[in-house]
Amino acid sequence: MRQIAAILIYFVFFTSLLNGQERKKHDIPLSYSNISYDKDGRLFIEVSGTKIYEERSKPFISIESISGQPEGTDEGIFFDFSSPEFEGTMYYGFIPYGDSKHPHPVYFRSAAKIINGRAFIEIAKTLSGRYDMVNWEENKKGTIGYRVVNDRGRFLYDGIISFKGKGPFRVVPTIIEGPFINLLSHRDVTISFTTNKSTRPWIEVNGRKFRGSRGTKHEISIDGLDPATDYSYSINYADNSQSYNFQTAPLPGSGTSFTFAYASDSRSGNGGGERDIYGANFYIMKKIMALAQYNDVSFFQFTGDLVNGYQQWAEHINLEYANWKRAVQPFGAYFPIYVGMGNHEALMRVFSTKDRWNISIDRFPFETQSSEAVFNENFVMPQNGPDSEDGAYYDPSENSIDFPSYKENVFYYTYDNVAMVVLNSDYFYAPSTNMIRFSSGGLHGYIMNRQLEWFKETILKLEANTDIDHIFVTQHTPCFPNGGHVQDDMWYNGNNDYRPYVSGAPLEKGIIERRDELLDIMVNKSSKVVAILTGDEHNYARTEVSPEMERYPDIYLPEKIELTRTIYQINNGAAGAPYYAQEETPWTPWVSGFTTQNALVLFHVNGKDIEMEVLNPDTLEEVDRLKIR
Numbered sequence: 001m002r003q004i005a006a007i008l009i010y011f012v013f014f015t016s017l018l019n020g021q022e023r024k025k026h027d028i029p030l031s032y033s034n035i036s037y038d039k040d041g042r043l044f045i046e047v048s049g050t051k052i053y054e055e056r057s058k059p060f061i062s063i064e065s066i067s068g069q070p071e072g073t074d075e076g077i078f079f080d081f082s083s084p085e086f087e088g089t090m091y092y093g094f095i096p097y098g099d100s101k102h103p104h105p106v107y108f109r110s111a112a113k114i115i116n117g118r119a120f121i122e123i124a125k126t127l128s129g130r131y132d133m134v135n136w137e138e139n140k141k142g143t144i145g146y147r148v149v150n151d152r153g154r155f156l157y158d159g160i161i162s163f164k165g166k167g168p169f170r171v172v173p174t175i176i177e178g179p180f181i182n183l184l185s186h187r188d189v190t191i192s193f194t195t196n197k198s199t200r201p202w203i204e205v206n207g208r209k210f211r212g213s214r215g216t217k218h219e220i221s222i223d224g225l226d227p228a229t230d231y232s233y234s235i236n237y238a239d240n241s242q243s244y245n246f247q248t249a250p251l252p253g254s255g256t257s258f259t260f261a262y263a264s265d266s267r268s269g270n271g272g273g274e275r276d277i278y279g280a281n282f283y284i285m286k287k288i289m290a291l292a293q294y295n296d297v298s299f300f301q302f303t304g305d306l307v308n309g310y311q312q313w314a315e316h317i318n319l320e321y322a323n324w325k326r327a328v329q330p331f332g333a334y335f336p337i338y339v340g341m342g343n344h345e346a347l348m349r350v351f352s353t354k355d356r357w358n359i360s361i362d363r364f365p366f367e368t369q370s371s372e373a374v375f376n377e378n379f380v381m382p383q384n385g386p387d388s389e390d391g392a393y394y395d396p397s398e399n400s401i402d403f404p405s406y407k408e409n410v411f412y413y414t415y416d417n418v419a420m421v422v423l424n425s426d427y428f429y430a431p432s433t434n435m436i437r438f439s440s441g442g443l444h445g446y447i448m449n450r451q452l453e454w455f456k457e458t459i460l461k462l463e464a465n466t467d468i469d470h471i472f473v474t475q476h477t478p479c480f481p482n483g484g485h486v487q488d489d490m491w492y493n494g495n496n497d498y499r500p501y502v503s504g505a506p507l508e509k510g511i512i513e514r515r516d517e518l519l520d521i522m523v524n525k526s527s528k529v530v531a532i533l534t535g536d537e538h539n540y541a542r543t544e545v546s547p548e549m550e551r552y553p554d555i556y557l558p559e560k561i562e563l564t565r566t567i568y569q570i571n572n573g574a575a576g577a578p579y580y581a582q583e584e585t586p587w588t589p590w591v592s593g594f595t596t597q598n599a600l601v602l603f604h605v606n607g608k609d610i611e612m613e614v615l616n617p618d619t620l621e622e623v624d625r626l627k628i629r
């Protein structure tokens, strides 16, 4: 007994030590500068003789804690939020799988109180009889959706839990995230989902069974499919099953007609309620997805600022991603949603003093704790991008990995005759822009050298591919900001001095020169690039990037480039984040359709033709329409 107590004390002590302040010293990437550990193992950055220490913080919320770690009892399900101070309300209701295409909880007439960090859902007497809408009394199983709200009315998490029995009740393997259709081509697809408990699921498609491996995170590849064909699939896990369907892509270059959707910036908005479910604008995201589904989209591209982010702990941003995924999941079970990174996907180390300093950089170790690594963990995206910035002329060492990975945050994919190239303009991102010269780090809006090289090679490859007629490029930050980010993105009020630093040295090319290199590839080196799809600014606006467009500040010494043809910049950061008003820029005469309404951009592709249609997902009114090709 004494031994068990000793082990328990040791365990509590050890985990609190780990949580309180990371004691483990990680190697400081050589790409950073002026950062070291003191003799007690605390990380600091030295700026003009001042030591600025890393903030002492610890994670205070996680998916695990806010899910209440449900357990079955004789009468229902018990939740423990592992914090006695936590009070609030829990709304709940059965999820009637199979009753509609997009299963959602049907909330019960009363809610459970969260008192002293605990809550209870009474099933046996309360959710029975006329309230047994899922027939659990007969089947001896069911699934409940529950929504955790704190005592100030702020929504924090939407959970799902499946149970077995008629009382006593037992909690069983439950799909708590997904399923999502990923990596869809004309012959295969990957279906991903997460379960609360370790299980070995299998998926049935067309009478064939595809087994996953035992665990909680599942990615199951389905191959041997025919092009342009509807398939229904069922996911079988423990005693339960869910069924959905998908359609494979047409043969590459078929020239069929199809629609795809574009949006970005769905982090929490103002106005309360579902506009802010811990990090995500759940309300608008759900409406956007429903409207996309209604328009029968083949895929959805969503480029950055999914969630509030700017977090110091993976536990926090993982919860934000979980809420975003919950909003889109009922639709993501049918078509692929491709995501890219924005500045808000930032996971950081923050160095600060109370009075003056605040320096934040991409979190390291890069392999496990960078913004890029955690984004990769949360989504299943193509892996055909560059490796990292290692190997660039500014790489500090050939023998070490000194930069975060581009894996699953820079990539391209194709659908019929369309290619989409997804860039990361917030890579290795150091949010404290004016401090980059001390800490080093990536600049908001900048495409670093290795990524640019990969981009050029990819565009040339797609130019040579006869199946591809149209190329879309997407990155979070506009080349031409119009409202909200004129002071940064690829403009910085016309100041080309801004650029990333590596190992204490600035990169050779400034932000406007880099914008021009990007434009040169898209416009002059390509005949197929139709548009660059951007966000960051919380508006919809279309900018005609034409040879005549003014795009330099009054005084600009670096080389200027000519453009040989016109492409469009379609900005749609109107998926729910707070709004910005339009500002005056040299290219304002080339901008039209600017609006702060929420917007969903649809591209209707029909062989060589493309029509763009922009709809307000809240009111369903038309915002803009253009024959773009």
Ligand SMILES: [Fe+2]
Binding pocket: 304, 305, 342, 343, 344, 476, 535, 536, 537
């Ligand atoms: Fe942004």
